[in-house]
Amino acid sequence: MIRAGLAAEWPGAGIELIKYWSDIGLRAGRVAAYIPIHSEIDVWPLMHALADGGHALALPSIKRQAHPLEFRAYEIGDKLRRGAFGTREPLRDKAIVTPDIVLLPLLAYARDGHRLGYGGGFYDRTLQQLRKDGEIFACGVAFSGQEVPTLLTDKFDQKLDGVLTETGFKGFT
Numbered sequence: 001m002i003r004a005g006l007a008a009e010w011p012g013a014g015i016e017l018i019k020y021w022s023d024i025g026l027r028a029g030r031v032a033a034y035i036p037i038h039s040e041i042d043v044w045p046l047m048h049a050l051a052d053g054g055h056a057l058a059l060p061s062i063k064r065q066a067h068p069l070e071f072r073a074y075e076i077g078d079k080l081r082r083g084a085f086g087t088r089e090p091l092r093d094k095a096i097v098t099p100d101i102v103l104l105p106l107l108a109y110a111r112d113g114h115r116l117g118y119g120g121g122f123y124d125r126t127l128q129q130l131r132k133d134g135e136i137f138a139c140g141v142a143f144s145g146q147e148v149p150t151l152l153t154d155k156f157d158q159k160l161d162g163v164l165t166e167t168g169f170k171g172f173t
Contacts, residue, residue, distance in 0.1 A: 013041050013143060013165075014036075014041055014166075015045045016166040017045065017164055017165075017166065018045055018046055018049045020164060020165075020167075020168050021046065021049070021164070023168065023169035024139065024162060024164065024169055026100070028055070028100075029055065029100030030055070030056040030058055030097060030099045030101070031047075031050050031055050031057055031099060031100070031101045031102075031103065032057075032058040032059065032060060032071045032099035032101065032103065033046070033047050033050075033058070034059065034087075034103060034104070034105050035059065035080065035087060036105065037085075037087060037105075038086075040105045040141075041105075041142060041143055041165075041166070043103060043141055046103075047076065048076060051075070057073070057074045057075065057076070058071040058090075058097050058099050059072060059080075059088075059089060060089070060122075060126075061083065061089040061090060062083055062084045062087070062089070065120075066121070066125075068122070068125040068129045068130075069122050069126040070096050071097055071098065071099050072091075072092075072095065072096055072097065073094045073097050074090050078090060085118070085120075098130070098133070099130075100135070100137065101136075102123075102127065102137070102139065103140075103141050103164075104117075104139065104160070105140075105142075106141075106142050106146065107146070108142075108147070108148045108151065109140050109142055109146060109147055109148070109160065109163050110147070110148055110149065111148075111149060111150070112172065113160045113161070113162075113163075114150075114151045114153050114159055115140050115151070115157075115159075121156065124157055124158045127158035131158070137161050137162070138158065138159075138160050138161050139161060139163065139164055140160045140163040140164070142163055142164075143166060144165040144168075146165075147163075159172060160172055
């Protein structure tokens with residue numbers, strides 16, 4: 001897989017995300033991140049920097065198949081439990097919160113802002129719900145080498161507002 005090669009080539013890529021965070025142009029708000037699995041870009045350094053900068057954090061929790069994700073409050077060092085698909089999630093006693101910014105993992109992203117996820121539709125359903133309820137900024141997090149010219153999409157696919165990589169931030173209109 002391309003991403004596995006990129007992860008091996010750029011082991012410090014997660015630290016580079018911090019450098020470009022300010023290019024997003026969002027100064028405040030609750031940020032929903034994710035715990036990286038497999039060869040996803042490591043967002044831990046960014047999460048630490050955001051927490052140090054005063055951002056409240058949240059992590060996704062899978063309620064059940066074919067439903068939007070829940071986001072639960074998270075502080076660096078909180079205990080996590082095993083979730084579906086090899087993920088780790090906040091404990092069930094953590095408050096359910098609504099993020100202002102959602103950082104999304106992905107397999108690939110297109111130049112027009114579409115993303116290829118893992119096929120479960122969790123983030124598409126989640127973004128659709130969050131956008132219906134109010135303003136949200138959806139930011140993919142990836143290696144720059146995961147960009148592709150175009151992706152096949154359907155009516156359920158939600159576009160990203162931007163993507164943050166080890167080489168910079170790219171906004172989509």
